Amino acid sequence: DSGVTQTPKHLITATGQRVTLRCSPRSGDLSVYWYQQSLDQGLQFLIQYYNGEERAKGNILERFSAQQFPDLHSELNLSSLELGDSALYFCASSVDRSSGTYNEQFFGPGTRLTVL
Amino acid sequence: DAKTTQPPSMDCAEGRAANLPCNHSTISGNEYVYWYRQIHSQGPQYIIHGLKNNETNEMASLIITEDRKSSTLILPHATLRDTAVYYCIVRPYSGNTPLVFGKGTRLSVIA
Numbered sequence: 011d012s013g014v015t016q017t018p019k020h021l022i023t024a025t026g027q028r029v030t031l032r033c034s035p036r037s038g039d040l041s042v043y044w045y046q047q048s049l050d051q052g053l054q055f056l057i058q059y060y061n062g063e064e065r066a067k068g069n070i071l072e073r074f075s076a077q078q079f080p081d082l083h084s085e086l087n088l089s090s091l092e093l094g095d096s097a098l099y100f101c102a103s104s105v106d107r108s109s110g111t112y113n114e115q116f117f118g119p120g121t122r123l124t125v126l
Numbered sequence: 127d128a129k130t131t132q133p134p135s136m137d138c139a140e141g142r143a144a145n146l147p148c149n150h151s152t153i154s155g156n157e158y159v160y161w162y163r164q165i166h167s168q169g170p171q172y173i174i175h176g177l178k179n180n181e182t183n184e185m186a187s188l189i190i191t192e193d194r195k196s197s198t199l200i201l202p203h204a205t206l207r208d209t210a211v212y213y214c215i216v217r218p219y220s221g222n223t224p225l226v227f228g229k230g231t232r233l234s235v236i237a
Contacts, residue, residue, distance in 0.1 A: 012169065043224055052228075053164075053213075053225075055224035055225065055228035065222070096143060112229045114175065119168060119169050120168070122167075
């Protein structure tokens with residue numbers, strides 16, 4: 011158990027719909043990362059938040075957005091869903107110590123999204 | 127794009143050492159080598175990381191060549207539960223950066 015929790019575990023929805031994925035980081039971790047894993051693209055970074063602020067953006071579509079709340083949990087919002095958005099979505103957290111030498115990321119169990 | 131090259135798959139007999147190679151010939155002086163693994167469709171799991179010295183923890187050993195252009199992850203006594211995809215990732219010293227995953231090596235531990 012990494013200490014990172016994600017809900018829901020599974021989500022089945024239809025094209026054109028909107029869903030929200032939730033992530034609670036490990037206690038004390040300030041950074042939250044979102045990754046998408048699809049069969050054809052592998053694991054891809056989407057977006058990072060640090061202490062409530064967006065820090066880095068990856069291959070995140072404009073239809074997707076995220077935020078990190080004051081209690082440090084994060085939500086990933088996916089809208090106008092397409093069949094190709096079906097994937098595993100992982101959240102990871104890290105401490106981000108100022109020394110920078112020990113910032114491994116801990117991953118949650120993921121949310122499996124199926125768009126029909 | 128990932129800055130590492132790994133063999134797509136490897137087999138290892140249970141109880142034997144699994145040696146997973148990784149080439150990172152363009153690694154910069156301020157970049158670490160990190161290893162993660164993903165068992166089936168679970169979230170990736172951190173294994174070990176290093177800069178230039180060999181490292182060992184309770185899970186594995188990491189051997190980095192002197193020129194730092196390649197490394198080997200060693201699982202000393204592989205078990206069936208070590209069957210997974212192993213990812214070698216180079217990452218800046220600052221560490222507060224996203225992970226860039228390549229295709230990794232699918233390790234199959236065989237009884």
